[in-house]
Amino acid sequence: MVEIWKDEIVEHEEFEFPPDPADDFEWAPATAEIAGNQPDLPLNTWQTTGVSRRDFLRGVVCSGVAVAAASYVMVGGIGKARAAIRGVERLVSLNINGKIRRVDVAPNETLAHTIRYRLGMTGTKIGCNRAECGACTVISDNVSIYSCSTLTHMVRGQKIRTIEGVASASGKLHPVQQAFIDELGPQCGFCTPGQVMAAVNLLEKNPKPTVDQARRAMSGNLCRCGAYDHYLKGVMRAARSV
Secondary structure, three states, X not given: OOOHHHHHOEEEOOEEEOOOOOOXXXXXXXXXXXXXXXXXXXXXXXXXXXXOXXXXXXXXXXXXXXXXXXXXXXXXXXXXXXXXXXXXXXXXXXXXXXXXXXXXXXXXXXXXXXXXHHOOOOOOOOXXXXXXXXXXXXXXXXXXXXXXXXXXXXHOOOEEEOHHHOOOOOOOOOHHHHHHHHOOXXXXXXXXHHHHHHHHHHHHHOXXXXXXXXXXXXXXXXXXXXXXXXXXXXXXXXXHHO
């Protein structure tokens, strides 16, 4: 290959202009120095070697055992982190509807999850799961809270009431429950437990609320069916019978 630009080199004493940075190397391609200059490789070099399926599976299993052993060795050096995790008491006592329940609870577990899936009290609904709809409302120490955004460990020692604990021991409905039925409040019924808990908490604090006070107290509960007037009339009906 002839390089035309080299014909224009101007010699000055011991130097050439422009200087050629490749003067120290031969003009042959550098493939031999880099990769061995093997232009005639056989076409079957890409094919797999003669490894049987049994040998392949054995290698996979052995590699998995090796990785597991390595992780075990590495985890052995984080004793302080494990001690910190074990320092969180998982077995807690919860006062639910007047009964003490011992339950194993993870540090990041919400009260709604504990009530529904560990205690089996499915009356408390989980709707939005981020403190917006009010379907999971329960009463904790006479304060209505969203159980989906409350950690279970935060309410240890508090008196918690769910929808299962609103009616009397004999099964008689609470005045709020009966009033909601009379006013045709529940439509699909998904928000009804939260509506009941919010109304019960309101009437326990203010037995004779005004319509505006009742509307404000119930504003944290969303109804997909739009039965807000029915629930509001139910609260006012219950207020007359409490």
